[in-house]
Amino acid sequence: MSTPLLKVADLTVRFRTEKGTIAAVNGINLELQRGQVLGVIGESGSGKSVTLRALLGILPPRKTQISGAITLDGRNVLSLTKRELSKYRGGEVSMIFQEPATALDPVFTIGQQITETVMRHGATTKAKARARALEMLDLVKIPDARSRIDNYPHELSGGMRQRAMIALALSTGPKLLLADEPTTALDATVQIQVILLLRELQRELGMATIFVTHDVGVAAEISDRIAVMYAGRIVETGTASDVLKTPRHPYTNGLLTSTVIGARRGETIDCIAGMPPDLAAMPQGCAFAPRCPLATTECTAAVPMLKKSGADQFVACIRQEADGRHAA
Amino acid sequence: MSIVNSEGPQTATPISSLPVTVMPRSVGYWQSVWQRLCKDKVSMICLISLILIICASFAAPLLTSYDPAIGSVIKRLKPVGTEGHILGTDELGRDMLTRLLYGGRTSLIMGFVPVFLALLIGGSLGTFAGFVGGRVNAIIMRTADVLFAFPSVLLAVAIAGALGAGVGNALVALTIVLVPPMIRITESATTQVRALDFVEAARASGAGNLTIIRVHVLGNILGPVLVYATSLLSVAIIMAAGLSFIGLGAKPPTAEWGLMLNTLRAAIYSQPLIAALPGVFIFIVSLSFNMLSDGLRSAMEVS
Amino acid sequence: MKPAEKVRIEPALEAISLEKTFTVRGGLPGSAAKKVHAVSDVSFQLQPGTTLGIVGESGCGKSTLARLLLQLIEPDAGDVLLDGSQILQTRAGLKAYRRQVQMVFQDSSASLNPRLTIEQSIIFGPLIHGVDKESARTDAHELLTQVGLEPTLYAGRYPHELSGGQRQRVNIARALALRPKIVIFDEAVSALDKSVEAQVLNLLNELKAKLDLSFIFISHDLNVVRYIADNLIVMYLGEVVESGSVDRIYENPRHPYTKALLASMPSTDPEERTHEAPIVGDPPSPIDLPQGCRFAPRCPSAEAVCTANAPAHDPVGAEVVRCHMADPVSGHSLAGQSS
Numbered sequence A: 001m002s003t004p005l006l007k008v009a010d011l012t013v014r015f016r017t018e019k020g021t022i023a024a025v026n027g028i029n030l031e032l033q034r035g036q037v038l039g040v041i042g043e044s045g046s047g048k049s050v051t052l053r054a055l056l057g058i059l060p061p062r063k064t065q066i067s068g069a070i071t072l073d074g075r076n077v078l079s080l081t082k083r084e085l086s087k088y089r090g091g092e093v094s095m096i097f098q099e100p101a102t103a104l105d106p107v108f109t110i111g112q113q114i115t116e117t118v119m120r121h122g123a124t125t126k127a128k129a130r131a132r133a134l135e136m137l138d139l140v141k142i143p144d145a146r147s148r149i150d151n152y153p154h155e156l157s158g159g160m161r162q163r164a165m166i167a168l169a170l171s172t173g174p175k176l177l178l179a180d181e182p183t184t185a186l187d188a189t190v191q192i193q194v195i196l197l198l199r200e201l202q203r204e205l206g207m208a209t210i211f212v213t214h215d216v217g218v219a220a221e222i223s224d225r226i227a228v229m230y231a232g233r234i235v236e237t238g239t240a241s242d243v244l245k246t247p248r249h250p251y252t253n254g255l256l257t258s259t260v261i262g263a264r265r266g267e268t269i270d271c272i273a274g275m276p277p278d279l280a281a282m283p284q285g286c287a288f289a290p291r292c293p294l295a296t297t298e299c300t301a302a303v304p305m306l307k308k309s310g311a312d313q314f315v316a317c318i319r320q321e322a323d324g325r326h327a328a
Numbered sequence B: 001m002s003i004v005n006s007e008g009p010q011t012a013t014p015i016s017s018l019p020v021t022v023m024p025r026s027v028g029y030w031q032s033v034w035q036r037l038c039k040d041k042v043s044m045i046c047l048i049s050l051i052l053i054i055c056a057s058f059a060a061p062l063l064t065s066y067d068p069a070i071g072s073v074i075k076r077l078k079p080v081g082t083e084g085h086i087l088g089t090d091e092l093g094r095d096m097l098t099r100l101l102y103g104g105r106t107s108l109i110m111g112f113v114p115v116f117l118a119l120l121i122g123g124s125l126g127t128f129a130g131f132v133g134g135r136v137n138a139i140i141m142r143t144a145d146v147l148f149a150f151p152s153v154l155l156a157v158a159i160a161g162a163l164g165a166g167v168g169n170a171l172v173a174l175t176i177v178l179v180p181p182m183i184r185i186t187e188s189a190t191t192q193v194r195a196l197d198f199v200e201a202a203r204a205s206g207a208g209n210l211t212i213i214r215v216h217v218l219g220n221i222l223g224p225v226l227v228y229a230t231s232l233l234s235v236a237i238i239m240a241a242g243l244s245f246i247g248l249g250a251k252p253p254t255a256e257w258g259l260m261l262n263t264l265r266a267a268i269y270s271q272p273l274i275a276a277l278p279g280v281f282i283f284i285v286s287l288s289f290n291m292l293s294d295g296l297r298s299a300m301e302v303s
Numbered sequence C: 001m002k003p004a005e006k007v008r009i010e011p012a013l014e015a016i017s018l019e020k021t022f023t024v025r026g027g028l029p030g031s032a033a034k035k036v037h038a039v040s041d042v043s044f045q046l047q048p049g050t051t052l053g054i055v056g057e058s059g060c061g062k063s064t065l066a067r068l069l070l071q072l073i074e075p076d077a078g079d080v081l082l083d084g085s086q087i088l089q090t091r092a093g094l095k096a097y098r099r100q101v102q103m104v105f106q107d108s109s110a111s112l113n114p115r116l117t118i119e120q121s122i123i124f125g126p127l128i129h130g131v132d133k134e135s136a137r138t139d140a141h142e143l144l145t146q147v148g149l150e151p152t153l154y155a156g157r158y159p160h161e162l163s164g165g166q167r168q169r170v171n172i173a174r175a176l177a178l179r180p181k182i183v184i185f186d187e188a189v190s191a192l193d194k195s196v197e198a199q200v201l202n203l204l205n206e207l208k209a210k211l212d213l214s215f216i217f218i219s220h221d222l223n224v225v226r227y228i229a230d231n232l233i234v235m236y237l238g239e240v241v242e243s244g245s246v247d248r249i250y251e252n253p254r255h256p257y258t259k260a261l262l263a264s265m266p267s268t269d270p271e272e273r274t275h276e277a278p279i280v281g282d283p284p285s286p287i288d289l290p291q292g293c294r295f296a297p298r299c300p301s302a303e304a305v306c307t308a309n310a311p312a313h314d315p316v317g318a319e320v321v322r323c324h325m326a327d328p329v330s331g332h333s334l335a336g337q338s339s
Helices: A048-056 A082-088 A110-121 A126-139 A158-170 A188-205 A216-222 A240-245 A250-258 B029-039 B041-058 B096-132 B134-148 B152-163 B167-194 B197-204 B209-245 B257-263 B272-301 C062-069 C091-100 C118-128 C133-146 C164-176 C194-211 C222-228 C246-251 C256-263 C304-308
Strands: A006-017 A020-032 A037-041 A064-072 A093-096 A176-180 A208-213 A225-230 A233-239 A313-315 C013-024 C034-046 C051-055 C077-082 C101-104 C182-186 C214-219 C231-236 C239-245
Touching (some): A006 A048, A020 A048, A020 A233, A037 A048, A037 A216, A110 A126, A126 A158, A158 A188, A188 C256, A216 A240, A233 A250, A250 C194, B029 B041, B041 B096, B041 B272, B096 B272, B197 B209, B197 C101, B209 B257, C013 C062, C034 C062, C034 C077, C034 C239, C051 C062, C062 C182, C062 C214, C091 C101, C118 C133, C118 C164, C133 C164, C214 C222, C222 C246, C231 C246, C231 C256, C239 C256
Parallel strands (some): A037 A208, A037 A225, A093 A176, A176 A208, C051 C214, C101 C182, C182 C214
Antiparallel strands (some): A006 A020, A006 A064, A225 A233, A233 A313, C013 C077
């Protein structure tokens, strides 16, 4: 296999808070090939959004400490200068957010915003940039793009705004697209349209994508590979079908059985007890141990490392034998 | 807040039990604001100087044996540090320290009373307008806007001038000037709180408007309103001193900082330090209230 | 109730042709006021001991409907019947009604007063209704135990010290404190993490059986509704487009909007992904309603008859399909073929 587009090694992000320093992301390793879609599943506080922000280089330096290495296309992102970083953000890497209403600037038309971004990242003429904006709006299937280009964000419906944001993010031809729950705030019939659009654009334009979501269904629709995060660490990763069909970490398993999909009415859902740990007071050893049905005293001894389990699946659980069966 | 458990410890088993974690004791909102305020050095210095000045003013008869109104012709304009007169004497030979302490009483009262009255009147009108909304809101707010249209100092001077000089009339004038901003701030705070779900939930429990305002609205608007009232205190004290200075407030021989500034004007070349003393006190008190208001605001910001 | 005369069981709650229109003023002075048809002609029956699900997308009027049911806003027309009888629109009548019908909101943090402790929030309702403080407190502790929060640990806490899931448990306890018969959940689990959502849904099922409650469950999540509800109404632009039992609707949806909604659910199998969006475009705003059937502009099977006149429907039946295709005499070319 060729060298990966993105390589993240031992990335740790710490925040200084009132309660002391907490590690929101705790030593994660990732590899992403060109044109690949990685779905990151996790609950609130799992560190999935912080990881994306670290990759985009937008965490406030005064409050955060980042260690580890992020290498995109052979360049270390963490050592970029301020000027290089502003080229990198929005140029090589773009992000789409959950709330297009707040991510788009309300005082400029969507055309102006895309034109401005294109000009900032490639010194073309204004006319060319506007043509590019129009092309992008067509690409994201905004009907009647020629007239919509001069609309302000508030004049568009939720789904159209999200499409406009995708057009904005892709206008500079990024190598890597970061998507932070971009369909969560949308209605069901709109969500599926946006997922299908993203999938199609990703295939046509060939950019690698990291798609963060809490919804297993959305992840299944779009991901080639899936990483499951819990309390700042990746606990399981593998191809989408391996992780979703044969989950090997008890947390992934719990997450899948606790979704109500397919649960019969009146039956009790098999759910994970308790709640995610407080990052300021992490349990000893495996962070999932206090909620885990398989936990033993061994689990609290040390943080389990990601280990190969099956053909292309990695699991961070010591109760997991190499053949892929739970040791219980 | 202590938990009263009339029947001993609960023995029923929870049906969806959660792992029990030990949490630190809960701290109420105001307690936590106070704790954060205590950590802020500037606010503490302001608060302590204010308390000292207020206590000294009201304990004036205990701290000094002079009468603030009686002077001695031979002791006119003695400098600071004179034996028996630590801060010197004024143009009529009255003890400056005594005058400043008694003057503090008048000045502080002229600052506090209008703000307090404005808090009551403007606060209730604003809460009412914000809670009821609609036409009632429009009437109250537009009336306040009319008063708002005049520069506040001019309005105070005009009202006090029309009513005639005197502490009482100055208080009325200042109160009228401070009511509109108070209405505005409580109205906007109330409108925000009213839109929150817990107000709707309370209504869905069958609570009447008065109960909802008492339990759910007042507690939540008190913070911003208190911050604003503290900053108004600083404004009110300056305006009160200003009214007295131009002869529309306290009348001689009453001791009052603004009035003292006026009567000591003539001494500005012979005893500049003494002439400036009332101004220094006005400055310290007003600045302290202002800084305290800022400190309070940032102490409240962390939810 | 007179048992000998009544064959049917009185519904716990019944809505009859509820209507609510809001007026929004135009942006410029002088521009005409616009009407938002939030809820139009909505009828349903909630049978005792069952859960009625209400699904729909943004702008379909489901939250307005919840507020109408709680009598927080007055309907322009229509009635709400509790146990078959009208609600007295007097102060005492409403107060008595509110004891019976309670609501849990979506935003667990905005629905708790930040200045009150958990216990104070829970006993607020009972105190309004004249329960003495000591017994309200004992009840509150009992309720906290029932929703899975240890009272000695949580009663004295403030909302910001709790997680979203715990706050929502408190909101449930608060709603139950008045011993209501009916609880309305307005997107009450939507903001929770999936593993916590499952815990709360389990809790709701336990409480419903234990306390003999009836639920109205408003949600945009079709999986959740399928799990929790017995009967379902599907709303689109303020109207009920389809209603019936959950099993019937999920297995055999008849209205094209219901079909599209169900087909829009993401597949959980990476090998069987969705290939085509069932309908295109966004839900339109309820301000300028189309002529005829409200769904016609997005409907894949729309014909001339659909834009000409609104489909008829049986106003009180348990099974409603507001579509020309379900009406054999409507004149639609596919009429009577579906189902």
